[in-house]
Amino acid sequence: MSWSHEITGGAAWSAPVRAGRSVTLTALGSDANASVLLYGPDRLDRLNVPDTMKAQMSACIRPPMVLMSDRGLALASVVSSTVDWHDCLAGFGHDSHLERFGPSSYAADGNAWRRSARTGLVSELAKHGLGEADLCAPVNFFSKVGIGDDAGASLSWVAGNATAGDRVVLRTEQDVLLVVSTAPHPLSAGPYAPAGVEVTVAPAAVGEEDDPSRSFRDESARALEMAWRVLA
Secondary structure (H helix, E strand, C coil), X not given: CCEEEEECCXXXXXXEECCCEEEEEEECCCCCCEEEEEECCCCCCEECHHHHHHHHCCXXXXXXXXXXXXXXXXXXXXXXXXXXXXXXXXXXXXXXXXXXXXXXXXXXHHHHCCCCHHHHHHHHHHCCCCCHHHCCCCEXXXXXXXXXXXXXXXXXXXXXXXXXXXXXXXXXXXXXXXXXXXXXXXXXXXXXXXXXXXXXEEECCXXXXXXXXHHHXXXXXXXXXHHHHHHC
């Protein structure tokens, strides 16, 4: 059984997803951004982006990497992607990142009120008994940042990394809480026009011995093995 949910641009959404499911994120417009958080079944173990990057020697997220938790367990594997770079350096946007678009409030704008990724993520976490203290660094799916040539090696957002129809597929390795914001990337340029993202959840094939995520690196295989032991 599969199901889908469309997250409009600038909104946030969350849902528990069982282990052994494919989660497909599909961009519904150009330069979409999906800031994604993952939490383990006890809601204490959560996505650890620095360890995910360090263990797999990468400055971005791409197939067949494993998204690792604080305890080094695999939360999900990146099965496939139509774009070759998903940002994991810039974090999620704050209210200050929206100030360049001018003032906005619910009183003035109603449901068109511009909310930052941080505001949306905290709102979704509250639905599951979590809060600000439970925030962690996200993966910004569909977004790319480049490193400048200046002395500070500053980060800059790269336009055109994703277009409508681009997708990334994850496979959940544990029961997870999936939290997504489609607010603009914190470094994005241009007018305020965040694209929506569709989330589709369906049964997934269990990773075998020759699974690309398992053979990617020894650290990836170890994270998967530890996650599977929890499920055993």
